[in-house]
Amino acid sequence: MSALVIKNLKKTYRNKLTALKGINLHINQGDFFALLGPNGAGKSTAIGIICGLVNKTSGTIEVFGHDIDTATNVAKSCIGIVPQEINFSQFETCLSIVLNQGGYYGIHRKVAMQRAEKYLVKLGLWDKRHEYSRDLSGGMKRRLMIARALIHEPKMLILDEPTAGVDVELRRSTWRFLIDINQQGTTIVLTTHYLEEAESLCKNIAIIDKGEIVKDTSMKQLLSNLNKETFIFDLIEPIKTLPELTGFKAKLIDFSTIEIEIKRENNINALFKILSSHGINVCSMRNKSNRLEELFLNLLDNNSKTD
Amino acid sequence: MYKNSLIPFITIVIKEVCRFMRIWVQTILPPAISMALYFVIFGSLIGPRIGTMNGFDYIDYIAPGIIMMSIINNAYGNVVSSFFGAKFQRHIEEMLVAPIPNFVILAGYVTGGVVRGFLVGAVVAIVALFFTDLKLHSLSIMIVVVFMTSIVFSLAGLINAIFAEKFDDISIIPTFVLTPLIYLGGVFYSINLLPAFWQTVSAFNPILYVVNAFRYGMLGESDINITHAFIMLLVFSIVLFGISLQLLNKGVGIKS
Ligand SMILES: Nc1ncnc2c1ncn2[C@@H]1O[C@H](COP(=O)(O)OP(=O)(O)OP(=O)(O)O)[C@@H](O)[C@H]1O
Ligand SMILES: [Mg+2]
Numbered sequence: 092m093s094a095l096v097i098k099n100l101k102k103t104y105r106n107k108l109t110a111l112k113g114i115n116l117h118i119n120q121g122d123f124f125a126l127l128g129p130n131g132a133g134k135s136t137a138i139g140i141i142c143g144l145v146n147k148t149s150g151t152i153e154v155f156g157h158d159i160d161t162a163t164n165v166a167k168s169c170i171g172i173v174p175q176e177i178n179f180s181q182f183e184t185c186l187s188i189v190l191n192q193g194g195y196y197g198i199h200r201k202v203a204m205q206r207a208e209k210y211l212v213k214l215g216l217w218d219k220r221h222e223y224s225r226d227l228s229g230g231m232k233r234r235l236m237i238a239r240a241l242i243h244e245p246k247m248l249i250l251d252e253p254t255a256g257v258d259v260e261l262r263r264s265t266w267r268f269l270i271d272i273n274q275q276g277t278t279i280v281l282t283t284h285y286l287e288e289a290e291s292l293c294k295n296i297a298i299i300d301k302g303e304i305v306k307d308t309s310m311k312q313l314l315s316n317l318n319k320e321t322f323i324f325d326l327i328e329p330i331k332t333l334p335e336l337t338g339f340k341a342k343l344i345d346f347s348t349i350e351i352e353i354k355r356e357n358n359i360n361a362l363f364k365i366l367s368s369h370g371i372n373v374c375s376m377r378n379k380s381n382r383l384e385e386l387f388l389n390l391l392d393n394n395s396k397t398d
Numbered sequence: 399m400y401k402n403s404l405i406p407f408i409t410i411v412i413k414e415v416c417r418f419m420r421i422w423v424q425t426i427l428p429p430a431i432s433m434a435l436y437f438v439i440f441g442s443l444i445g446p447r448i449g450t451m452n453g454f455d456y457i458d459y460i461a462p463g464i465i466m467m468s469i470i471n472n473a474y475g476n477v478v479s480s481f482f483g484a485k486f487q488r489h490i491e492e493m494l495v496a497p498i499p500n501f502v503i504l505a506g507y508v509t510g511g512v513v514r515g516f517l518v519g520a521v522v523a524i525v526a527l528f529f530t531d532l533k534l535h536s537l538s539i540m541i542v543v544v545f546m547t548s549i550v551f552s553l554a555g556l557i558n559a560i561f562a563e564k565f566d567d568i569s570i571i572p573t574f575v576l577t578p579l580i581y582l583g584g585v586f587y588s589i590n591l592l593p594a595f596w597q598t599v600s601a602f603n604p605i606l607y608v609v610n611a612f613r614y615g616m617l618g619e620s621d622i623n624i625t626h627a628f629i630m631l632l633v634f635s636i637v638l639f640g641i642s643l644q645l646l647n648k649g650v651g652i653k654s
Contacts, residue, residue, distance in 0.1 A: 142495045164497035172495050178488035194409025195496035197401035
């Protein structure tokens with residue numbers, strides 16, 4: 092069953108800015124899906140439309156088969172949303188924020204109370220339940236938004252940059268929490284700028300840029316596209332000219348640094364043999380950039396060339 | 399119905415009531431103080447020099463209007479600041495993402511305003527008792543008038559909040575529209591004192607009906623036919639309710 096089907100979704104804001112140019116997405120039930128893209132790509136716009144915070148210009152969206160225009164309320168009750176920006180009342184306590192959200196979803200206070208305890212405990216906020224939301228740290232606020240989004244136990248949880256500004260430890264524990272609820276059957280869609288986050292969590296991924304989907308594939312498929320990587324070699328003694336390195340694309344950056352592109356089928360030992368045969372001695376070697384980042388930048392680069 | 403309308407409704411009402419009770423120094427106390435000042439100045443100091451108005455001591459004549467003035471300001475003020483605050487802090491999104499029908503959101507906020515209206519009305523009436531004996535011609539008419547008035551001005555406050563984009567926008571209308579309407583709405587005088595032209599103009603002022611209907615409830619005396627006043631209140635409620643619902647359905651001021 093499909094959790095989310097987006098067809099030809101377009102959004103032009105009142106200021107004539109077109110944030111979405113007709114995107115299509117298909118997310119299956121149980122998926123852990125990443126929507127990746129640079130600032131201003133249209134991620135939050137898409138999410139805003141899905142959960143009823145932004146009016147779309149055209150296109151259709153179905154949430155577990157319920158059209159958001161005709162079966163709005165059924166569709167809404169299937170979704171839990173963790174927005175990008177903090178959006179709770181500063182003057183309320185954590186517990187009342189979560190309980191009130193339960194009330195908005197029509198959940199009886201008694202049930203809401205049990206669930207609030209369950210999720211606040213899991214997210215490490217139970218001790219803070221009587222504190223005002225404004226007194227929480229940034230990372231805690233994000234986790235409070237996760238607890239709030241789960242109070243009606245939605246079939247799909249959408250998180251807009253859930254770990255922005257969260258320290259490494261808290262980020263890891265948020266990841267574990269998300270993996271856990273995904274294994275229990277909740278479909279998860281998240282946006283992020285951190286490629287490692289998408290890599291370690293998500294099964295499927297779409298990359299969005301300037302309001303268009305430039306890639307929609309499985310994480311595995313995407314990683315297998317990484318068929319070459321660029322490495323930087325620091326040399327012990329400087330060289331004046333770069334000799335021919337048969338089978339490799341190489342570039343002399345300065346007299347003691349070479350950049351070499353290594354394909355997946357290449358044998359690195361062979362490279363070192365060639366280097367030695369020319370009397371070149373390497374003292375260290377490193378990735379030019381993070382491999383995923385490289386891929387990501389390539390995709391975006393291709394997208395702007397076709398503009 | 400219970401699950402999708404009643405529970406969210408109760409949630410919103412409780413949240414609204416808790417909000418203004420939490421800040422009672424800003425919400426409940428000021429009307430009590432200004433009430434006392436009005437009574438001291440207009441009732442005790444100036445009132446005796448004015449003599450009687452339509453056969454009543456001046457202090458008794460203005461008491462209903464002053465009570466209604468507090469109710470109007472508080473019902474309006476409650477909804478305009480709460481709803482605008484929700485927009486401003488963005489927690490209105492908590493409601494927008496949930497499956498709540500818009501009329502429930504509307505009813506919840508309006509009920510918050512009505513509760514504040516009744517509470518302030520009661521506080522102010524108690525203060526008034528220190529200065530004069532309040533007369534009760536018809537308690538049921540008084541209650542219905544307070545109820546309908548709170549609804550009308552809560553809705554007006556909501557519409558103000560929907561259009562407001564900055565904090566100035568929620569004080570401009572009360573200062574430049576609501577306050578003049580109140581002062582010209584027959585709180586302090588009988589419109590029979592006005593020239594014919596201004597009597598006709600006053601007929602467009604909703605506050606005239608509110609004040610006179612309430613005065614009828616207390617004193618049994620009114621410039622306006624009481625049935626006519628109720629019909630006008632009903633018309634104002636229905637029209638403003640329709641407009642508010644339409645605005646919420648379209649997402650004016652709350653969805654981009
Ligand atoms: N309310 C709005 N009115 C006008 N333009 C808007 C509005 N919200 C967003 N935009 C514009 O739409 C485009 C997409 O914004 P959006 O917030 O969807 O990007 P994003 O992918 O979430 O970016 P980020 O990673 O920075 O959060 C941007 O150019 C932004 O300026
Ligand atoms: Mg965003």
